[in-house]
Amino acid sequence: MAVCRARSLALVGVDAVPVEVEVDISSGLPGFSIVGLPDAAVQEARERVRVAISNAGYKFPARKVVVNLAPANLRKEGPTFDLPIALAILAASGVLQARVLEGCAIAGELSLDGGVRGIRGALSMAERAYEEGLPRLLLPARNAAEAACMGRVEVFGVESLREAVEFLEGGVRIEPAVPEADEGLGEEEGEDDFADVVGQDFAKRALEVTAAGGHNVLMCGPPGAGKTMLARRLPGILPPLTLQESIEVTKVYSAAGQTDGRLLRVRPFRSPHHTISTSGLAGGGSNPRPGEVSLAHHGVLFLDELPEFSRKTLEVLRQPLEDGRVTIARVAGTVSYPARVTLVCSMNPCPCGYAGDTHHECRCSAAQMERYRSRLSGPLLDRIDLFVNVPRPRRRELRGAPRAEGSARIRERVVAAREVQLRRQGVPNAALGGRRLRETCELDGEAEALFSAAIDRMGLSGRAHDRILRVARTVADLSGEARISVDHLAEALNYRRTSLVGA
DSSP states (O other): OOOEEEEEEEEETTEEEEEEEEEEEESSSOEEEEESSBOHHHHTHHHHHHHHHHHTTOOOOSSEEEEEEESTTSOBOSSTTHHHHHHHHHHHTTSSOGGGGTTEEEOOEEOTTSBEEOOSOHHHHHHHHHHTTOOEEEEEHHHHHHHHTTOSSEEEEESBHHHHHHHHHTSSOOOOOOOOSSOOSSOOTTSSOGGGOOSOHHHHHHHHHHHHHTOOEEEEOOTTSSHHHHHHTGGGGSOOOOHHHHHHHHHHHHHTTOOOSSOOOSOOEEOOOTTOOHHHHHEETTTTEEOHHHHTTTSEEEESSGGGSOHHHHHTTHHHHHHSEEEEEETTEEEEEEOOOEEEEEEOSSSSSOTTOSSSOOOOOHHHHHHHHHTSOHHHHTTOOEEEEOOOOOHHHHHTOOOOOOHHHHHHHHHHHHHHHHHHHSSOGGGOOHHHHHHHSOBOHHHHHHHHHHHHHHTOOHHHHHHHHHHHHHHHHHHTOSSBOHHHHHHHHHTTOSTTTTO
């Protein structure tokens, strides 16, 4: 009997790669083996597939069954291949015509009763199926709407193995899936408004600059000053996700198994606890999954009480903050996840939180303060664009201040500034680098003199120099100016004035 083939897809990072499922049924002692570098979950497919075929009403061949997952040098992980293996076995045993498997990519996990369970990475699979020239994609019904968001292939969702067989034979008609109309994961816009924050005009302005250019920011102040309140309102002033950004974000959440079948339309806001592990923050594990920094892709990663995080854990952020990607190397291969985030951090000025507070006495010794701040390395702080002091609100601000400017008005300015950046250079200012940074951030004569003096006085590193230029460019964009003036540069330099950096 000829070898029967089914096309499938494997998830590597957030991308899908093609896998060909080959099945040969021959004479000999009955047996069922799977080759092609499968992991334990794929090896267990032998029992799931055997029982599912029987419970779906078909006869499992009482012969020697060999399944090969090609290419053999790619490690196959997870239960994604259950459905294509079962269909290829049925085709090889004559239950299903082999030609109906052509031109169709198949993925799905089988339950013992013959049902089809959901999988991770459906959106990435739809994208790769289109690239491979496969016009149809057969998936679990719960993943069909998500995959249909790609809009380039016909996606058909099935609830069971029997339904899949009858659909492929033409006995059952299934309409192609369509994307869900509702928004996916994310916080509802309008819940947290900057109008609720009293005072803190300097911090609000810093967060407006942060949102407009995609910069990283660290807020320092005593407990109860409003640092967390400010950070949670940042997503409300960020520009809306573009369609391409929505697809990228959804791919990450799909790879992590955290989608509900719909395209994400709201920028992510992730706030992990300081006890998070290194792999939880950056991603990884025995079966690699995206970490919090990747789940915040195109959104906000908020690290509250920054010095409480393990220094080893924080150091893994250095590469993604610079490159916008996380690369995880394992013996079986290298996995890469996107991680273009706006990093927002908060911290107290000292362990007790009251250093410099006029109403509370600080009880920390100099040694305690040094240990507290030494948890943050210089290279990590060098990747922060804005440093903001958030003092305790005054009495008149708490009791008599008028309602502040709302997030909607701030967002209008942020969106206008971001549109200027995208028209000019195609990326937000935070992503500028190299020659393009020099060409875009041209200073006038007075600003050039101020910057030259600041470099010597503040002892700026090359990275800090570039980050100040990017922030100054964003301040100029918010003002609608083509050139960076001395006022724009002075504001950018003011965001570096803190004892946490060498400025």
